[in-house]
Structures are given as C-alpha cells and as structure tokens.
Amino acid sequence: MSESVLSMDLSNEEHFLPSSPILSLLWMFGFIIFVGLLLNIYVVHRLNRLAKKDREQWLNGTGVYLHVMAVSDCFSLVLLFSLLVLQVISPLLEETMLSGMCKSVVLFSHFSYTMSMYCWLCMSALRYHAARDPLKYSTVWRSPFSLLMAVGAISFLLNLHIFISVDGNRKTGCTLSDDGLSRLYSLADVVVSCLIPSILILLMDVRVLCCRDQRRHSDPLLQIVFHKPDEETEKRRAATMRRFMVVTLVCLLLSLPELSLRALLSLHPNAKIPIAVFCASKTLYFVKFSFNAFYLTSYVFDRNVLSKTNSSRQLSISARRLEECPAITPRERSHTMSYRVATPIPLLTRNSSCINLDSTCESPQTPKHWL
Secondary structure: OEEEOOOOOOOOHHHHOOHHHHHHHHHHHHHHHHHHHHHHHHHHHHHHHHHHHOHHHHHHOOHHHHHHHHHHHHHHHHHHHHHHHHHHHHHHOOHHHHHHHHHHHHHHHHHHHHHHHHHHHHHHHHHHHHHHOHHHHHOOOOOOHHHHHHHHHHHHHHOOOHHHHEEEEOOOEEEEEOOHHHHHHHHHHHHHHHHHHHHHHHHHHHHHHHOOOOOOOOOHHHHHHOOOOOHHHHHHHHHHHHHHHHHHHHHHHHOHHHHHHHHHHHHOOOOOOOHHHHHHHHHHHHHHHHHHHHHHHHHHHHHHHOOOOHHHHHHHHHHHHHHHOOOOEEOOOOOOEEOOOOOOOOOOOOOOOOEEOOOOOOOOOOOOEEO
16 A cells, blocks of 8 residues: 555546546646745745845844745645656656655655744744843844754654655556555654644744733843834734734644644545545645745835844844954944044052152152152
8 A cells, every 4th residue: 555645545536537627626726825925936036135234134033034934835845746757757758756745845845844833933932032131132143043943854864764664556657655654754744844833833923923022121131122102002013913823823723624634534544535625635735835925025024024123133232343353442322333442540558659760860858759
C-alpha cells in the first residue's frame, strides 16, 4: 500500500473523474496560487525597499522575519502547484524522473512551510516581548535571527526521510511508503511544522491582547522612549488587536483541514478520503497563503516593521555602537552621539590645595601662594 502525498489516494477516483473536472480544479488552484504569489511578491518588494532605504530598521524590527516568511510562502505556492501538476502528468513521465521530482518537490515544500510558520512564531514572540518588557525590547539591537537558522536546519533534517519514503508511481503520482517509520516521520513533521508553532502563536497573541502588563510610566527612562496614550488611542489599539486576533485565527484555521488529513493518514493509512473533502481542504490550504500575504500587508507591516519610534530606534543603535566602540561617550536624553574621546581629568585628593611656587626663589623661606 502507498499513501498519496496529496493527502489522499487518487488512484481510484481518477478513473471516475473525467478530465474536465481535473482541469477545472487545476485552473481554480492555479488562480488562487497566482493571486497568492502576486500578494507575496508585493510584500517582498516592499521589504526590499525597506532594506535598501533603512537597513537598521529592517534588521532591528520584524523585517527579516517578514522577508523570510513571504519568500517561503512564494516557494510553498509554486512547489504545491508543481505537486498537483505531477499528479496529473505522472503517466507521461519516466518513473526515475518522476521519483526524483517527487522527492525534491515534497522535501522543499515541507521545508518552506515550516520556515514560514516559525517566522510567524518569531514575530509573535517579538510582539509579546514588546508588550511584556517594552524597555528591554527597545534596546534590543539585533533580532535572534540565528533561531531561524536553527529551525531551518532542524526542519531539513526532520524531512530527510522523504528521500527514502517518497517515491513516484506513474499510476498514482507521488506516494509515501506505508511503513511505520515513514508514517511516524510524517506525523512528527505535522506536529513540529504546524501544531507547536500554532499553539505558541495563539498563546502569545492572546497574552498580548488580554493580559499584557501595564507599562511603568514612573520610570523616567521609559518616559523618554514611550508616550502615554490617551483613552481614545487605547480604545483604538484594543480594537485593532481584536481584529488582528481574528485574522490570526483565520490564517491558522485555513490550514487545519489539510494538516488534519495528513495526520489522519499518518495514523490510518488505509482511510479513504472523499474527493469533495480533498478539494475543500486543498482550496482552503492554498487560500491560506494568499490570506497570509493580506495579513502581512494590512496588519503586520505597518504596525510591526514601522512601529518603533525614533527614540527607541536611537536606543537600539546607541546600544550597538557602545558595544562596538567603548570610547564613545553617550549624552543622556540626546538624539546624537559624541564620538570624541573624553579629555583626561587630573585626579585630586579631596580638600587638597594647589601651591604656586615663585620660580625666582626656591629657599624654604620663600612665600607660598595658596590657591
């Protein structure tokens, strides 16, 4: 037995479906993917402009994560559509070529999806950090980008089993071997790539919305960086956060049917999935990437990438410069930095006096002028 990587076995249904419904599905999926690609390319374009215009803001905020997330979504859309096309044209390809293409497409599609989810998780973590400890967040001058590299390496290693377990079949397309180890790896991929980050994203966003700590405006340094908003501004922020949470929930729920089918088939490989359920789950899964781009452009970009004030950005830049060059002398409550090395000041003993000796007479009886 073999399980289709597309979350169902199409070998039986394809005999009952004429070619026109299959082509109609491809056209529909292709249109959704095309819209999602346009939106994500627009996000990448905006972030490229930001990186060229203000590299500090791009690095210090969530711009890096947004960039990686948008690029990963673009790759995911292209690879998923390629997988659908392979299912249709598999009878026309050589078995060896089909097998190699299936392994590559499935591996990189899973890798791209995992990177996208963990970029989203990193953005939620930064937002939670900003609400919980705003002063420390404002002085962070580099986001933990190394975390993404670690996540990418773990995701790649986790999906290496695809080179062994995924194969190409001219009748059924790309298939996953029905052995216990392959099903275990597939289930672990669903848990690591979707379940864990989704739970953490929801927990942190709910924490920011409902239980965020109040800023301590009595701290004079906090008053320099942040300005206490009025009541109307607080209401608008609360309404924005509620809308933001709705968008987050929709994004997560759109991918739930597809990933649930993958988990179900990992536990019960002989389960038969109706074609209508398959089409609905795939449609929602593709719409999710388009909705991700809408989420990025309408909510995250303007409120996260461009959210830091000049003073908080200055604190971030100042902290970095002080670490790189200890000779810099910072001036408190200033938007500038002094690069002049401080002039040495002679050290004097407390209550001491300076004596001015007359150069013409050095005898002990010479009068001394006390200063």
